[in-house]
Amino acid sequence: MGNCGTRDEAAVFTPQTQAQQLQRKHSRSVSDLSDPSTPRFPDAPLSYAQVIPFTLFELETITKSFRPDYILGEGGFGTVYKGYIDDNLRLGLKSLPVAVKVLNKEGLQGHREWLTEVNFLGQLRHPNLVKLIGYCCEDDHRLLVYEFMLRGSLENHLFRKTTAPLSWSRRMMIALGAAKGLAFLHNAERPVIYRDFKTSNILLDSDYTAKLSDFGLAKAGPQGDETHVSTRVMGTYGYAAPEYVMTGHLTARSDVYSFGVVLLEMLTGRKSVDKTKPSKEQNLVDWARPKLNDKRKLLQIIDPRLENQYSVRAAQKACSLAYYCLSQNPKARPLMSDVVETLEPLQCTGDALIPGAAFAMGGVPDYRMHRRFAKNVGPGAICRSPNPNCSPGGPAACRVR
Numbered sequence: 001m002g003n004c005g006t007r008d009e010a011a012v013f014t015p016q017t018q019a020q021q022l023q024r025k026h027s028r029s030v031s032d033l034s035d036p037s038t039p040r041f042p043d044a045p046l047s048y049a050q051v052i053p054f055t056l057f058e059l060e061t062i063t064k065s066f067r068p069d070y071i072l073g074e075g076g077f078g079t080v081y082k083g084y085i086d087d088n089l090r091l092g093l094k095s096l097p098v099a100v101k102v103l104n105k106e107g108l109q110g111h112r113e114w115l116t117e118v119n120f121l122g123q124l125r126h127p128n129l130v131k132l133i134g135y136c137c138e139d140d141h142r143l144l145v146y147e148f149m150l151r152g153s154l155e156n157h158l159f160r161k162t163t164a165p166l167s168w169s170r171r172m173m174i175a176l177g178a179a180k181g182l183a184f185l186h187n188a189e190r191p192v193i194y195r196d197f198k199t200s201n202i203l204l205d206s207d208y209t210a211k212l213s214d215f216g217l218a219k220a221g222p223q224g225d226e227t228h229v230s231t232r233v234m235g236t237y238g239y240a241a242p243e244y245v246m247t248g249h250l251t252a253r254s255d256v257y258s259f260g261v262v263l264l265e266m267l268t269g270r271k272s273v274d275k276t277k278p279s280k281e282q283n284l285v286d287w288a289r290p291k292l293n294d295k296r297k298l299l300q301i302i303d304p305r306l307e308n309q310y311s312v313r314a315a316q317k318a319c320s321l322a323y324y325c326l327s328q329n330p331k332a333r334p335l336m337s338d339v340v341e342t343l344e345p346l347q348c349t350g351d352a353l354i355p356g357a358a359f360a361m362g363g364v365p366d367y368r369m370h371r372r373f374a375k376n377v378g379p380g381a382i383c384r385s386p387n388p389n390c391s392p393g394g395p396a397a398c399r400v401r
Helices: 007-012 019-026 030-034 046-050 056-062 108-123 154-159 168-186 242-247 252-268 284-292 312-325 336-347 366-376
Strands: 071-074 078-085 096-103 132-138 141-147 202-204 210-212
Touching: 056 078, 056 096, 056 132, 056 141, 096 108, 108 132, 108 141, 154 202, 154 252, 168 202, 168 210, 168 252, 168 312, 168 336, 242 252, 252 284, 252 312, 252 336, 284 312, 312 336
Parallel strands: none
Antiparallel strands: 071 078, 078 096, 096 141, 132 141, 202 210
């Protein structure tokens, strides 16, 4: 496979070979590191030391040689198995259940995604990102070991008919957790664009805390004077931002659009793309977005299973947020830090208003919304966001004071 450093890793790390560590922890010779099939890991930052290099034998042991009845799920990356680590496996290991993801052996692209995931989750730690426990890299075997997420994916809870429907309050809690995860990535010292935000990549722990998983498509964000990252168009149809699909130009606002799609799925109980619906309703955004800013129509599209669980005001605020996240103009979308601020008051009564909120609530006439934004945006405005890519002179989605 050659040198495994990609554009992502080169942007995040200073690449150096860890020959001695790999020799000691994997029982492999230094000469193995020159083999083109062997990835060279960059020198690890401090937080990277928390990630454990496992042997293939150890992971075979905890999954009973990857027995079919240990399978938790399957995806594009490969198959995920349940396992359990403790000090019987290796002295000093904390006892806990884990999920072991096995890479499909499909060549360089799969390996690059594996390496991207190791490098990003190896250094990033946040309550709303799934924790990477360890990895395995032996011969052509590539595996990842995560904390076990008891309640599985948001996708299953929203769309499996055998699953009890999530309540309004729980959906708003999950939306907030996922938003905090994205905001953390976007506001990192070197911003990270997640690029694959969707319901199947939002995992839930025993308390329904949302955590972002699967960082194989993540990209280091633009730096300095750069306005975007140019890349191959990858992701999932129905979630990808329109400007990214058309141009390959990737920004943090591309993630905001994807968040808007997921929020819309939670509000309506519908999939982003559903071929079983009438033709005009198959694409959720096309069908629902025009109704989100109409206080008479928005209540008609909210998941009927949520009846009597929310106030009209809370529904208007959540729908208005989705409306702005799904704007065709990426600069008109809010920052994820603003999304977090908007969702926070919906966690309690659902009715509390944020003074000077970034978004016009549902039912506010257009002229009032325009006046509110016009006063706060312009050359003299001060942007409160820590994101250097936010332009104070730009559209009103940027929070200003």
